[in-house]
Amino acid sequence: MKERFEKDLNKLKSEVERMAELALSMLVDSVESLKTLDVKMAENVISRKDSLADMDESIEEEALRMVAIYQPMAKDLRTIAAVLKMITYLYRIGRYGKDIAGMVKSLEGKGHIAKLVEIPYMANSVADMVRDAITAFKTENISLLNDFEERDDKLDSIRYSIFRECITYMMEDPRNITQCSYYIMIAKYLERCGDNACKMAEKIHFMVTGERIEIK
Amino acid sequence: MSKYAIEVENLNIYYGNNHVIKGINLKIPQKTVFAIMGPSGCGKSTMLRSFNRLLDLNKNARVTGSVRLFGRDIYAGDIDSVEVRREVGMVFQYPNPFPHLSIYDNIALGLKMNKLVKSAEELEGRIEWALKKAGLWEEVKHRLNDYPSGLSGGQRQRLVIARVIAMKPKVIMMDEPTANIDPVGSKKVEDLIFELKKDYTIVLVTHNPAQAARVSDYVAFIYLGELVETGETGKIFTAPGSKLTEKYLTGKLV
Amino acid sequence: MYQFDMRRIKEYSFLGVICILSFLMIFPLFHIIFTVFADGIGTLVSTGPVFITGTLDEGGIGPAILGTIILAFFASLIGIPIAFAVGVYAYEYPHSVIGKATTALLEITQEFPTILVGLFVTQILVLPMGTYSAIAGAFALAIILMPYVAVYTKEAMSQIPFTFREAAFSIGVPKVKTVFLIIAPIAKRGILTGLLISVAKVAGETAPLLFTAGGLYQTYPDSLTQPVGAIPLLIYTLVQSPSPADHAMAWGASLVLLLIFLAAFIPLRLSIKEVRL
Numbered sequence: 001m002k003e004r005f006e007k008d009l010n011k012l013k014s015e016v017e018r019m020a021e022l023a024l025s026m027l028v029d030s031v032e033s034l035k036t037l038d039v040k041m042a043e044n045v046i047s048r049k050d051s052l053a054d055m056d057e058s059i060e061e062e063a064l065r066m067v068a069i070y071q072p073m074a075k076d077l078r079t080i081a082a083v084l085k086m087i088t089y090l091y092r093i094g095r096y097g098k099d100i101a102g103m104v105k106s107l108e109g110k111g112h113i114a115k116l117v118e119i120p121y122m123a124n125s126v127a128d129m130v131r132d133a134i135t136a137f138k139t140e141n142i143s144l145l146n147d148f149e150e151r152d153d154k155l156d157s158i159r160y161s162i163f164r165e166c167i168t169y170m171m172e173d174p175r176n177i178t179q180c181s182y183y184i185m186i187a188k189y190l191e192r193c194g195d196n197a198c199k200m201a202e203k204i205h206f207m208v209t210g211e212r213i214e215i216k
Numbered sequence: 217m218s219k220y221a222i223e224v225e226n227l228n229i230y231y232g233n234n235h236v237i238k239g240i241n242l243k244i245p246q247k248t249v250f251a252i253m254g255p256s257g258c259g260k261s262t263m264l265r266s267f268n269r270l271l272d273l274n275k276n277a278r279v280t281g282s283v284r285l286f287g288r289d290i291y292a293g294d295i296d297s298v299e300v301r302r303e304v305g306m307v308f309q310y311p312n313p314f315p316h317l318s319i320y321d322n323i324a325l326g327l328k329m330n331k332l333v334k335s336a337e338e339l340e341g342r343i344e345w346a347l348k349k350a351g352l353w354e355e356v357k358h359r360l361n362d363y364p365s366g367l368s369g370g371q372r373q374r375l376v377i378a379r380v381i382a383m384k385p386k387v388i389m390m391d392e393p394t395a396n397i398d399p400v401g402s403k404k405v406e407d408l409i410f411e412l413k414k415d416y417t418i419v420l421v422t423h424n425p426a427q428a429a430r431v432s433d434y435v436a437f438i439y440l441g442e443l444v445e446t447g448e449t450g451k452i453f454t455a456p457g458s459k460l461t462e463k464y465l466t467g468k469l470v
Numbered sequence: 471m472y473q474f475d476m477r478r479i480k481e482y483s484f485l486g487v488i489c490i491l492s493f494l495m496i497f498p499l500f501h502i503i504f505t506v507f508a509d510g511i512g513t514l515v516s517t518g519p520v521f522i523t524g525t526l527d528e529g530g531i532g533p534a535i536l537g538t539i540i541l542a543f544f545a546s547l548i549g550i551p552i553a554f555a556v557g558v559y560a561y562e563y564p565h566s567v568i569g570k571a572t573t574a575l576l577e578i579t580q581e582f583p584t585i586l587v588g589l590f591v592t593q594i595l596v597l598p599m600g601t602y603s604a605i606a607g608a609f610a611l612a613i614i615l616m617p618y619v620a621v622y623t624k625e626a627m628s629q630i631p632f633t634f635r636e637a638a639f640s641i642g643v644p645k646v647k648t649v650f651l652i653i654a655p656i657a658k659r660g661i662l663t664g665l666l667i668s669v670a671k672v673a674g675e676t677a678p679l680l681f682t683a684g685g686l687y688q689t690y691p692d693s694l695t696q697p698v699g700a701i702p703l704l705i706y707t708l709v710q711s712p713s714p715a716d717h718a719m720a721w722g723a724s725l726v727l728l729l730i731f732l733a734a735f736i737p738l739r740l741s742i743k744e745v746r747l
Contacts, residue, residue: 002467071426073453074465081454210455210462270640275565298642306640312633316655325651326641376637383641 005070009079012062013138016083016090019055020134022048023090024127026097027193031123033104034186035116042104045097052094059087075207082207086137089196093130096189103182113179117165122158122190125151129197133204140208145201149215155194162187218287221246221387221417222267227281229262229271237263238441239281244434249409249418251432251449253425255469259441260421261309261391267419268304268389269297286386302330305380307390311372311397313364313379320360322375323347323382332383342382350378351408370401377408381416388412389419394427406431425465429453437461439469503728510725513718521722526687531723533690537604537699538730540691541683542673544608545615550665553616557623558649564628573624579617587613588678595682602684604691604698610678615668622664626657659742666738670731676702701727 026045033041063080066072072080129151136144166180198215205213222244229237236259244250252260265271266279269290282289290300313322323343326332333339343360347353352374356367364372373393380388390409394402409418409431422428428435429449436446437460445458456462463469514521517529524530556572563569591610596602630653638648654661679685684697685707691698701723708720 005467072466073425073429074456074462076466077454206455210457268640270636273636273639298644301640302642306636308633308636310631310633312631312637314634314637314652314656316652316658325643329644329647330642379641 005066005072005076008062008066008070009076012059012066012080012083015055015059015062016086017134017138019052019059019087019090020130020137022052022055023094023097024130024134026052026094026101027123027130028097028127030097030100030104031120033101034107035112035120037104037108037111039105039108042101045101049094049098052091056087056091060084075210078207078210082137082203085203086200089200092196093193096193100186100189103186107179107182110179113169113176114165117162117183118158119162119183119186119190122155122162122187125155125158126190126193126197129194130200133197133200136201137204137207142205142208145205148198148201152194152198152215155191159187159191218284219246220244220284221286222419223282223284223287224267225282225284227263227266227283228279229259229266230278230280231262231274232276236441237266240438240443242436242443242446244417244419246417247413247415248433249413249420249431251420251422251428251435252438253422253428253435254438255464256423258438260423260438263438264306264389264391264419264421267387268301268306270301270306272297298330302383303385304387304389305383305385307373307376307380307388307393309392309395311369311376313367313372313375315363315365317363318361319356319364319367319375322364323379326379326383330383346378346382349381349412350374351404351411352378368401369397370404373397373401373405374408377405377412381412385416387417387419389421391421392423393420395423402427425453437464439464506721506724506728509718509721510723510728513722514725517722522726525689529719531687531701531704531719531726533687534699534701534704534723535726535730536690537683537686537703538673538701538727540604540694540698541607541611541679541700542669544604544694545611545672546665546669548608549612549615549668550619553619553668554623554661556616557620558627558654560620561624561627561653562645562649572620576617576621576624579613580621582614582617583677584614584675585677585680588681591678592681599695601695602682602697604683604694604696607679607683607698607700608694610682611672611675614675614678615672618668618671619665622668623657623661626660626664627653629660630656662742663739666735670735673731674702674727676700676706679703680706701730 026048029041030045033039033045063083067077067080070076129148132144132148136142163184166176166184169176170180202213202215205211220243222242224240224242224244227237227240227242228235240263252264254260262271262277267283267285267290271277271279279291283291285300285303289295290297313319314325317325320343323346324339327339327342333342344353344357347356352371355371356362356375359366364375367375377388377393393409394405397405406427409420412418413433420428420432432449434446435449435452437444437452437456437458439460444464445452445456445461447457452461453465456465460469520528520530522530522535523532525533556576560569560572560576564573587610591606591613595606595609599606627649634652634656635648638652639645643652679700680703683700683703685703686697686699687704705720705723705727708716708723711717
């Protein structure tokens, strides 16, 4: 029984990792397509949303099935609870990627201004956070999560600096308004992705230690 | 009066040279279900039997430390062990109504022995009350003079509970009360435990963590005679404080 | 296929051996019953009711039947209460020094040659009283009876699960009452069966009666301090006689003894309701 549960649980965890890869690829690829304004790539990102939704559903179903069948306790229970929450956060992250990809189409032919400000850098930071969270989930090495609060603060300040910079560009030249308002929105999305990564970190921390932390 | 039904302080129990219970401290709040769980042979049943001095039956057993029942040390010199047992009722792993006595007499015996009722009417009333409280009245009211051998395992266990309730104890201890009965009977007993905690403090020993999780308010985990951890049931079963509890609950303790 | 057949062959041959052995064990028993019936029934029928009621001169064994009943009754009266108490004690305190000693002693006395018991009683009762007597016979039988009753009582009570003791204690039933109101009644069937077997055993004893009860067959006994007869004793005496008529009478007496056993045993055994746990 125990072995069966362990096997199912490992499978469930690897499913979450796969979903994380998919969500992360949507985020990273959407920013990549944004950089080059590659509409084809953007469309490809958008097309992945269905499999993302499917995974969200199938993992949830499997997790519920395991709760019903094995009635897990303690860490086993916390792991499944973490999985249930994490797929929601991953789904959101993937969806933000899809939303960013959607903007690529609107920006097509318009070109970028100011080298996309700090968006690529911000996107990298977010992707790193998600990667670290997933690694922590996989290896239970929660020391990877220690600096999440700082990293989240940093994302906030980048978003704010993007915002101010964009305001300046818009005031300088009203033709920049279209791009800049997109940039502001994208920065907002990326910051949200960072928040989701932080929520994941909280759940992973609880899963591993049984202690609740709050990342502000 | 103490707000705890039972307070255990530095309790040690020995069987001959065998140190079975090692320095346990425990506080059991009133009118709650307090579960004591642990793997078989960890000493939990032995500890339970020290709470109503049933351990006196075993000549080899020696108890040190104190067990206070509503603030009174039951191992003090001037305490009458029969009185302690009247206040602390006990339900056993094997549903053990007395097979040679009718359903009625099974409950009447303790009442008569301890002169707890003054008249025949009172006796009858008390028996009906106890059977109702144990949720068995409807099932047996037409055959009170039958022997318990005609009852199912679950019904027998509820008869034992009625036998205990009839004495109007303050605490009811249950030693793996569902270990020998089928799932339907078990569920009824569990429902009954939930009902009874309105009026009684219930101490439940179980080696089934799921049962402890279902019915208890507080839980203590005993391993190899030591108290590993105690706390609110919800907390222990989701995020136990001890690695050992964690292992036990996730089935990794061999 | 081959293995399967081997298994069946083994199984059937094993079953066959068991059947034969069981038969060999039961056969003598049935043979005894059959022979006693076959050889005894003739005497019983030809003599008629006088055989049961008459004295030896009238061609009956009445005094011997009454003697056996008297001896068994008084042996039980003396032996059972004491033996029951000893059995309860040995059950209650199996680990105490006295408890252990009692258990060991019981086992020894169970195997004690009964003729020695007869001799012992002769020494302490018959010689001082100057005569064989019903009392001496009953006393000898009581001594033989006691270890059986005690051991059966103890064993029957030991079979009762400990949990019933715990249950009784947990509702405040004192120790003595637990034994007599809970344990003994639950063990009722075992204890009573033990009593029956013990009484039946002593009722069939010959050796201890030789020097104690004496024998009385011409008249009915009228006092416990006078000699008294017993069926087994009578059979023993009759068989030693050279006369074929006496032998026929011995067979008849054997049949009566057997019938008394069966008549007492079967209904009693059936009437004791087992306490279902």
